[in-house]
Amino acid sequence: MSDQIRVSILGATGSVGQSALDVVASEPETYKVAAVTANQNVQALAEAAVYARAETAVIADPERYEDLKDALSGSDVAAAAGPEAICDAAAQDADRVVSAIVGAAGLNATLAAVKRGATVALANKESLVCSGPLMIEEARASGAQLLPIDSEHSAIFQVMDRPERVEKLVLTASGGPFLSASMAQMAAATPEQACAHPNWSMGAKISVDSATMMNKGLELIEAVYLFETPADRIDVLVHPQSIIHSLVSYDDGSVLAQLGAPDMRTPISYALAWPKRMRLPGVERLDLAKIARLDFEDPDEDRFPALKLARRAVEAGPWGPAVLNAANEVAVDAFLQKHIGFLAIAGMVQDVLDQFGAGERGDITDPESFEQVFDLDRRARDAARSLLQQAA
Numbered sequence: 001m002s003d004q005i006r007v008s009i010l011g012a013t014g015s016v017g018q019s020a021l022d023v024v025a026s027e028p029e030t031y032k033v034a035a036v037t038a039n040q041n042v043q044a045l046a047e048a049a050v051y052a053r054a055e056t057a058v059i060a061d062p063e064r065y066e067d068l069k070d071a072l073s074g075s076d077v078a079a080a081a082g083p084e085a086i087c088d089a090a091a092q093d094a095d096r097v098v099s100a101i102v103g104a105a106g107l108n109a110t111l112a113a114v115k116r117g118a119t120v121a122l123a124n125k126e127s128l129v130c131s132g133p134l135m136i137e138e139a140r141a142s143g144a145q146l147l148p149i150d151s152e153h154s155a156i157f158q159v160m161d162r163p164e165r166v167e168k169l170v171l172t173a174s175g176g177p178f179l180s181a182s183m184a185q186m187a188a189a190t191p192e193q194a195c196a197h198p199n200w201s202m203g204a205k206i207s208v209d210s211a212t213m214m215n216k217g218l219e220l221i222e223a224v225y226l227f228e229t230p231a232d233r234i235d236v237l238v239h240p241q242s243i244i245h246s247l248v249s250y251d252d253g254s255v256l257a258q259l260g261a262p263d264m265r266t267p268i269s270y271a272l273a274w275p276k277r278m279r280l281p282g283v284e285r286l287d288l289a290k291i292a293r294l295d296f297e298d299p300d301e302d303r304f305p306a307l308k309l310a311r312r313a314v315e316a317g318p319w320g321p322a323v324l325n326a327a328n329e330v331a332v333d334a335f336l337q338k339h340i341g342f343l344a345i346a347g348m349v350q351d352v353l354d355q356f357g358a359g360e361r362g363d364i365t366d367p368e369s370f371e372q373v374f375d376l377d378r379r380a381r382d383a384a385r386s387l388l389q390q391a392a
Contacts, residue, residue, distance in 0.1 A: 004032040007272065009052075010090055010109050011100035012036035013044040015202050016123045016149065019264040020098045021052050023272060026280060031272070035089040039105070040064065046071035053077075056092075058085045060105075087112040096272050098149070099124040102205055103329050104377055107131060111370060117142040121271035123149040125222045130322045131373045132225035133366075146226065147271040152219050153226060154267035155245035155258035160227065162250065169229055170247040170255075171219055172239040173299060174199050176211040179240060183303065189342040191335060199242040199262045208332045212345050213299065217310025218328075221321045224314055231314050236307060238297045243286065261286055305346045313353060318366040320353070322373055326380035327352035334388055344391075352383045 007024055011017045017036075024031040033052040038045035039060045046068060049057035058080045059068045065081035072079050080088070090097055090112040097113040098121045099106055106124035111131075113120050115138060122128070128135055139146055148154050152171045160166065177196050178186050195207040202210070209215035216236050224231050237247075242262040249255045260266050261284040269278040301308045306328075313320030331348040334340045340348070356364050367373045 005030055005096060005272070006032050006034045006094040007096045007098065008035040008037075008089055008092065008094040008113075009033065009098045009100065010037045010086070010106065010113075011039075011098075011102065011124070012048045012052075013038040013041045014100055014102060015206075016100040016264060016268070017048070017098070020100065020121075020268050020272075021048055022282075023265050023269045023278070023280070024052060026282070027278065034092060034094045037086050037089050037101070037109070039101070042067045042071055046077075049077045050075050056080060056089060058089045060086050083108065090118075091116045095119060096121055098268070098272075099127065100149070102203060104130055104325060107370075107373070111135070111138065114138050114144040114146075115142055117144045119145040119147060121147050121149050121268065123268075125150060125218050126325055128222045128225045129218050129325050130377060131318075131367070131370060132221070132321065133318055134368075134370060134373065136225055147274055148222075148226060149264075149267050149271050150219060150222070151262070151264065151267045152246040153223060154270055156223065156227060156248055158258045158270065159256040160248050163227070165250050165252070166229070166233075167249045167251050168233045168235055169223055169227060170235045170237050170249065171216060171223065172237050172242070172244050172246055173213060173216045174210065174242045175238045175240055175299075176213065178211055179238065183343070186303075187341055187343050191338065194335070194342060198240070200264075204336055205329070205332055208335060208345070209328070211342070212306045213304040214306035214310070214328055214332075214346070214349075216299075217306045217313075218321075218325065220307070220310050221314045221324075231311055236299050238299050240295055241291065241293075243291060243294055259286055305350070309346060309349055309353065316353075316357060319356070319364050319376060322367065322376045323353060323356050323380040324349060326377045327384040330381050330384035330388070339388065340391070348384055348387055351387055352380055355383055356380065 009020050033054040035056040036049050036054045037058040056078045062082040069079040086109050090109040097118045099110045100123040104126045110127040194211040244257045247257040263283050313324040327349045331345040
């Protein structure tokens, strides 16, 4: 159908990508999948492409091209491979581009979509964390629209109708699997325990970020740029049930919140259908009487120092979040590989921030181009890996 909404899904084999495919499949007459991409999982990508009847499937690893081509044999899906092909997929004609590649690896593809002036359904928070001012400027220049997929930012987007009257934003946090754990328990935590989120089904990296509460720190930084709100006007509130996804406080005393079951299909569908809404039959309807109670508490930033580190990073200037994110990605990977303990993640991030903040890594200035963002990301990763080698 000529009036179908064309959707490209970057990171189609991850948890957000899979949920996006489910949303699109629920209304096949409304949505047409233009492209799907993945990093290395050829079989999962091929299955996703065939399931979605995508026009093109792209694997980031160029050495897996033949494998992908073979896996798609007999289908009408075209195969491509390599980082440039991922950016080409992001830049091709589509009404919505779902940016769901994990980590800073998604920055180039998100940038390609933004430069085209696309409407980007943004799950890759690192695109704004690493290059917030530059990405916002690029979106303004091209006319691109950034629509948040993170449940917290989607909640704010849905209830923020008078930005000029907002006193503060409140991001809710589940607290993760270690909300009530002792420091000794966290020190001994395994990757399996850190990935066992009580409410959400997510990939390993974001699950560990949730456990350290770095994910909430990254979301705070993203909210600074996405909603043009200073960090001191953004609060974090622990809400273990994950029913209230975020709140907006107005200057007349009103506080508006968006509620819903913890299911990523809801914010994804909002971004895909915006400014309309979709009907999602498979999403659980909220029954507050059944839930019976909603709990809240302030975050313990002594036990979860990642929040303090995120505030410190964003207050340092645009270089801070880029360094924070790079160091965190290296530290989380080291934890998942069982090279460091859980509590060492935040410690490593702090040490890298200290090095750059003290000028030990050279004179640090805010990046003025995306090339400088990538260079800063590389240098911060090198610093984190150097700390790993010293600790080995």
